Each structure stands twice: as C-alpha cells, then as structure tokens.
Amino acid sequence: METVRAAERALMAxxxxxxxMQRAAxxxxxxxxxxxxxxxxxxxxxxxxxxxxxxxxxxAGARLARRGAGVTAVLLTPGRAHAGGLAALRRAGGTVxxxxxxxxxELVLRADLVVDGIVGIGGKGGLxxxxxxxxxxxxxxxxxxxxxxxxxxVDADTGEVRGAALRADLTVTFGAxxxxxxxxxxxxxxxxxxxxGIGLEPPPAEAVLEALQHADVARLLPLPTGESDKYRRGVxxxxxxxxxxxxxxxxxxxxxxxxxAGAVRYVGPAGDAVIARFPETLVSDAGPAKAGRxxxxxxxxxxGDDAAAVAEVLEADxxxxxxxxxxxxxxxxxxxxxxxxxxMTPHAGEAAALLGVRREEVEAARLAAVRELAAVYRATVLxxxxxxxxxxxxxxxxxxxxxxxxxxxxxxxGDVLSGLAGSLLAAGLRAPDAGSVAAxxxxxxGRFAAQGAPxxxxxxxxxxxxxxxxxxx
Ligand SMILES: NC(=O)C1=CN([C@@H]2O[C@H](COP(=O)(O)OP(=O)(O)OC[C@H]3O[C@@H](n4cnc5c(N)ncnc54)[C@H](O)[C@@H]3O)[C@@H](O)[C@H]2O)[C@@H](O)CC1
Ligand SMILES: [K+]
Numbered sequence: 001m002e003t004v005r006a007a008e009r010a011l012m013a014x015x016x017x018x019x020x021m022q023r024a025a026x027x028x029x030x031x032x033x034x035x036x037x038x039x040x041x042x043x044x045x046x047x048x049x050x051x052x053x054x055x056x057x058x059x060a061g062a063r064l065a066r067r068g069a070g071v072t073a074v075l076l077t078p079g080r081a082h083a084g085g086l087a088a089l090r091r092a093g094g095t096v097x098x099x100x101x102x103x104x105x106e107l108v109l110r111a112d113l114v115v116d117g118i119v120g121i122g123g124k125g126g127l128x129x130x131x132x133x134x135x136x137x138x139x140x141x142x143x144x145x146x147x148x149x150x151x152x153x154v155d156a157d158t159g160e161v162r163g164a165a166l167r168a169d170l171t172v173t174f175g176a177x178x179x180x181x182x183x184x185x186x187x188x189x190x191x192x193x194x195x196x197g198i199g200l201e202p203p204p205a206e207a208v209l210e211a212l213q214h215a216d217v218a219r220l221l222p223l224p225t226g227e228s229d230k231y232r233r234g235v236x237x238x239x240x241x242x243x244x245x246x247x248x249x250x251x252x253x254x255x256x257x258x259x260x261a262g263a264v265r266y267v268g269p270a271g272d273a274v275i276a277r278f279p280e281t282l283v284s285d286a287g288p289a290k291a292g293r294x295x296x297x298x299x300x301x302x303x304g305d306d307a308a309a310v311a312e313v314l315e316a317d318x319x320x321x322x323x324x325x326x327x328x329x330x331x332x333x334x335x336x337x338x339x340x341x342x343x344m345t346p347h348a349g350e351a352a353a354l355l356g357v358r359r360e361e362v363e364a365a366r367l368a369a370v371r372e373l374a375a376v377y378r379a380t381v382l383x384x385x386x387x388x389x390x391x392x393x394x395x396x397x398x399x400x401x402x403x404x405x406x407x408x409x410x411x412x413x414g415d416v417l418s419g420l421a422g423s424l425l426a427a428g429l430r431a432p433d434a435g436s437v438a439a440x441x442x443x444x445x446g447r448f449a450a451q452g453a454p455x456x457x458x459x460x461x462x463x464x465x466x467x468x469x470x471x472x473x
Contacts, residue, residue, distance in 0.1 A: 018084065020198050021052060024174045025059030027196030028115075028148060031172045032064060035144050036113055040068030045111040045143070046089075047134060047166075048073050049118040049152070050080035056148050056174075057117025058085025065092035072107055074099050076118060076131055099130045108134065111143040116166045118152035121178065126163030127153040135164050147171040150180050151189040157208070158367050159183025159387075167191075174198050179209050182400045183367050184386040209367075210397040217440050217471045222260040222427035233262030234426035235282075237294035238419060239309045240301040241270030248302020248324070250277050251415035251457050252422075256298065257281075258464035259423025259438070267291045268309070270302075288312045295319075298422030300326020301415040314338060319425040319434075321345065322379075323418040327354060335377045341431040342379040345418055351383055367398060380431035382421070382439060384414060390435040399436040403443030407450035412457030417442045420464060441467040 036042045046061045048054035058073060058081070065071040071094040075081045078098045086096070097104055108114060116138075118131050127135060131152065138145060145168045150156055153165025156178045171190040173181060180186040181193050212220075224233060236256050241249025249270035256264045257278060264281050266274045271283040284291045288299070289312045299313040300323040310329040313320055319341040322330050327350050335342055351369055352359040355376070362369040363385070370383040370391040380392045388401040421438035429437060442460065444467035449455040 020174075021055055021059060021085075023198040024056045024149075024196060025063065027174070027198070028056055028060040028146070028172045029063035031170060031194055031196075032060060032113060032115065032146055033067065035146065035170060036069070039064055042069045042112045043110060044069045044071045044113045044115065045108055046071065046073040046115045047118050047131075047138075047152075048075050048081050048085075049131075050077040051119065051122045052082065053120030053122065053148050053152075054117040055082030055085040056120075057115045058082055058089045060148075061094055061115065062088040062092040065089065065094040071095070072097055074104055074107070074134070076128075076134075099134060104134070105137050108137045108143065109141045111141060114138050114141065114143045114145045115148060116145060116152050116168060117148040118166070120149035120152075121156045123152065123156070126161075127165065132164040135166050138166060144169050145191075147190065149173050150178055151186070154180045154186035154189050156180045158365060159186040160365050160368075161185045161189065165189050170194060172196055176207075177209070179367060182209055182211065182387065183389070185364065187387060207397045209400050211400050211402045212436055212440055213402075214471050214473070217437050218473065220429060220433050220437050221468065221471065222424065222429065231262060233260065234295040234423075234428060235263045235265055235293065236261040236419075236423045236426035237265045237267060237288060237291060237297045237313075238422065239267045239288050239297060239299040239306075239313055240303055240415070240418075241268050241273070242302055242304035242306065243269050244304060245302030246270035246273040247412060248415045249274050251412045251461065252298060252301045252419035253278050253281055254458060254461035255416035255419025255421075255442075255464070256423040257419075258461060258468075259420040259427065261295070261423040261426040264419075264423070265291060265294055268303070268306075288316070294426065295428075296422050296425035297321065298323065298418050300324040300329070301418055303329070305329070314342075316340075319343065319431060321418055321422045321425060321434075323414065324350070332377060335379060338378075341425070342377065343382065343421060343425065343431040343435050344373065344377060344379050345382045345384060345414070345421065345435070346373070347384040347414065351381075370398060380435055382435040384417070384439075388439045388443075390432055390439065392432045396432075399432065401436065401439040401443055403440050403447065405443060405446050405450060407453075407455055408443065408446040408460065410455065410457055410460075413442075413446070413460055416457050416461045416464075419461075441471070444470060 147168035
C-alpha cells in the first residue's frame with residue numbers, strides 16, 4: 001500500500017484539504033444509492049472505525065441522509081471517529097450510536113444497507129473483538145453490504161484473511177485496485193468491486209499486481225507473417241504421458257496445437273494415442289535429447305516417474321515448461337542453473353510440496369507463495385487455482401488472471417494449459433507473457449466451453465481458437 005499512500009500524499013499536497021475524501025464519499029454515496037434503488041425512507045447503518053475509512057462512510061452517510069435515508073452511524077471507537085464526517089452526518093439529520101449499545105444488533109438486522117467503514121488500507125491485523133461480533137450480526141442480516149475501499153479484516157497487500165472479515169456484496173474502492181480485492185481468499189469477501197477515480201494514479205512501474213485485458217493479450221499473441229514457415233513459427237516439444245496416463249499426452253498436445261507454434265513434436269510412450277487423435281503431430285519414442293530441434297519443451301503432464309526425461313529436458317538450451325510430475329522430478333539446482341527461461345505451472349498442492357508447507361498455507365497466502373517459489377527456483381511461476389497468479393524471479397508486478405472460471409477445475413485442464421503455454425514459449429513469448437497469455441486464453445476457452453454447465457478438458461482445448469478470435473476482436 002506504500003505506492004497508493006505515496007501517490008495520495010503527492011496529490012493531497014496539490015488539493016484543498018479533504019478534497020480526496022469528498023470525491024471518495026461522493027462515489028461511495030452514488031454506489032449506495034444505486035444499490036438501494038429508493039434512497040428516501042431506506043434504513044442505512046454505517047459501521048465506523050477510527051480512521052479515514054470511517055470518514056468516507058460518514059460523509060457518504062450524510063449525503064444519503066440529505067436524500068431522505070434514515071442513517072445511523074455505529075462508532076467502534078467513540079471519541080476517535082472522524083470529526084468532520086461526524087459533524088456532517090449530524091447536520092444532515094443522521095444519528096449516532098456506539099457499538100456496545102444494546103439496540104445495535106436490532107439496527108443492523110433491520111437495515112436495508114450496511115456500510116463497512118471500520119478499516120481500510122490503514123488496517124493492521126484482523127478485526128478486533130467488537131468488530132468481529134458485529135461482522136457476525138451483519139452476516140445474519142438481510143441488508144446489502146457495501147465495503148468502503150476494501151472489506152474490513154482482509155489484508156490489503158496480500159489478499160490474506162487471518163480471522164473474521166466483513167463479507168460485502170459490493171466494494172467501492174478508491175484510486176486503485178488493491179491486491180486484496182483481486183487475490184483469493186480476500187477477493188471472495190469483496191463481492192462486486194467498483195473503482196472510483198479520485199485523481200490518484202500510482203506509477204504503473206510500482207504496481208504490485210497487474211491484470212492483462214483483451215488489448216494487452218491481443219498485442220502479445222504470436223501471429224504468422226508472410227515470411228513464416230512451420231519452423232520459423234517454432235516447434236514445441238511435449239514430453240508427457242505414460243503407459244498409465246496416455247490421456248495427459250493427448251491433452252497437452254491438444255493445447256499445444258492451438259498455441260501458435262508451427263509444429264508439435266511429441267516424445268514419450270503415448271505416441272499411438274497422440275497420433276490417433278492428432279495426426280499432424282511429429283512423434284518420436286527416443287528420449288528428448290534425441291528428438292530433434294525444438295524451440296521450447298513442455299515436460300511432466302502424466303509423465304509418471306520418468307526422471308531421466310525431465311533431466312534431459314532441463315539440460316536443453318531452450319525455454320522449458322515444468323508441470324505436474326515434472327515439478328516433482330525436477331532437481332532444484334538443475335532448474336536454478338538453467339540459462340534459458342523456465343516456466344513452472346503448479347497448483348496449490350504441488351506448490352506446497354515444493355515449498356515444504358501444507359496446501360492450506362499456500363491457499364491462504366497465494367501471493368507470497370508464488371513469489372517465493374519463483375525466487376527459490378529462479379524461474380517464472382504460474383500458480384493455478386481460483387485466482388491464477390504469474391510471478392517472475394526478476395521481480396516486477398505479479399500478474400493476476402481475470403478470465404478463470406470454477407468450471408476449469410476439471411481433470412486434464414492443466415495438461416491443456418501446459419501445452420498451450422509451451423506452444424507460446426516456442427513461438428517466442430517471454431515466460432511471464434507465455435504463462436499469463438495462456439492462462440487468459442485458457443480461462444476464456446473454459447468459459448466458452450462451459451457456458452454455465454460442466455465441461456471436459458478436451459472441450460476447453462477445442463474452444464481455444466474461439467478465445468483467440470475473441471481477443472483479437
Ligand atoms: N488518504 C487519502 O487521501 C484518502 C483516503 N481514503 C480513505 O482512507 C482510508 C485510509 O485511512 P487511514 O489511513 O486513516 O486508515 P484506516 O481508516 O483504514 O484505518 C486506520 C485506523 O484504524 C485503526 N486500526 C488499525 N487496524 C485496526 C483494526 N484491525 N481494527 C480496528 N481498528 C484498526 C488505526 O488505529 C487507525 O486509527 C482508505 O482506505 C480510504 O477509505 C479516501 O478518503 C480517499 C482519500
Ligand atoms: K472497510
């Protein structure tokens with residue numbers, strides 16, 4: 001949050017005191033009014049902490065009170081609530097209660113709207129006991145809940161939620177998206193997120209997270225030119241599958257064929273299954289080192305215990321994508337020594353095994369986990385899951401993928417992703433771009449394939465071309 005704060009300080013130096021808060025409160029009140037539909041006669045409860053987050057809530061409450069809402073501010077730390085905001089609310093006809101008064105629960109339970117202004121980006125640690133108790137009452141209420149800047153109790157910087165937190169239907173955030181609004185588990189607490197501009201633009205180079213949009217992905221897609229032949233467009237090698245798991249090889253190849261490489265070379269024991277489904281594949285049963293030239297390797301999906309193939313691939317002087325069994329079988333030092341890029345694509349369980357922690361710990365702190373893995377392996381890491389993150393060991397913003405859908409949590413879907421990302425590597429994309437573009441296309445393809453119903457991984461792969469066309473407009 002230091003970036004946001006620095007930008008705020010710079011802007012405030014140029015603006016009359018309170019101007020930013022007034023902009024924030026105006027945007028917040030407008031969003032609340034829209035949610036309420038009819039403001040006049042509605043019952044609004046403001047939960048107000050001791051900082052400027054509470055100030056925003058109080059000024060917005062004053063605006064709603066002036067439009068005829070019955071507004072009560074519940075002060076969690078009486079005596080320390082924002083003085084200007086409190087005066088404005090009183091002038092507008094609002095009333096004030098303290099969190100320990102007996103009537104507060106009833107007030108919350110009967111409200112149409114609860115505005116969570118307990119803490120914003122200045123919050124430290126989880127909710128205090130009185131706030132935690134109120135969060136429980138809010139959860140039982142049928143009121144719509146609007147969080148100011150971010151839901152109180154979530155960590156703005158990391159997306160971690162260490163205890164109780166307010167669950168919002170809508171979060172109105174100011175100036176910039178905070179990581180806690182984009183990364184699970186905190187993201188789940190935020191509901192729909194609306195960004196209100198207050199004239200605050202943190203310098204993009206310092207952003208902690210970034211999310212690619214259609215136009216960004218369109219710029220990164222490898223497109224054939226008049227000069228292209230299949231070798232110039234890149235050959236991707238897939239070392240995957242085993243007698244036990246031939247399907248993983250087929251699915252990885254199905255992703256690779258749709259990723260922009262000019263040809264797909266398959267190496268491993270599932271050649272017959274691959275050829276039967278995709279006759280355009282170049283198949284070899286010699287090891288990766290003897291398979292002929294490729295511009296990138298994918299190793300691991302369904303590979304069983306073929307540690308030799310993983311070691312051979314890691315020696316190759318081209319980009320390598322490590323997935324599934326490949327992650328488990330790869331020697332850490334061999335990965336760190338590599339001079340060509342390495343892209344690792346674990347899910348939370350695999351990431352936990354590599355870091356030597358429990359899966360729950362990775363799920364609770366996804367941002368920290370993806371950064372740490374990237375640093376430990378000197379690699380680019382794509383952490384799959386509810387919010388897919390891509391981090392590079394060289395630092396820079398972590399990319400968060402916005403296109404995912406829970407329907408993608410299906411067997412074999414990761415094999416398709418690894419083939420797709422490997423193909424983009426072979427076509428010349430940098431590892432962070434190959435990972436994030438693949439996640440983006442894969443998420444879109446999953447949405448097109450699912451359309452609200454369960455879908456299989458092969459179907460996701462066959463919708464990748466539609467995702468390309470959608471991105472290119
Ligand atoms: N700085 C600015 O220019 C702007 C700030 N805005 C608002 O101001 C907020 C940040 O304000 P502050 O820096 O005052 O910080 P907050 O209001 O987020 O919280 C800090 C206050 O809460 C207390 N506190 C910290 N952790 C707590 C916890 N776990 N439980 C209960 N109380 C806790 C602290 O003692 C401090 O008084 C933003 O989130 C946003 O809502 C907006 O008004 C837009 C402009
Ligand atoms: K809040």
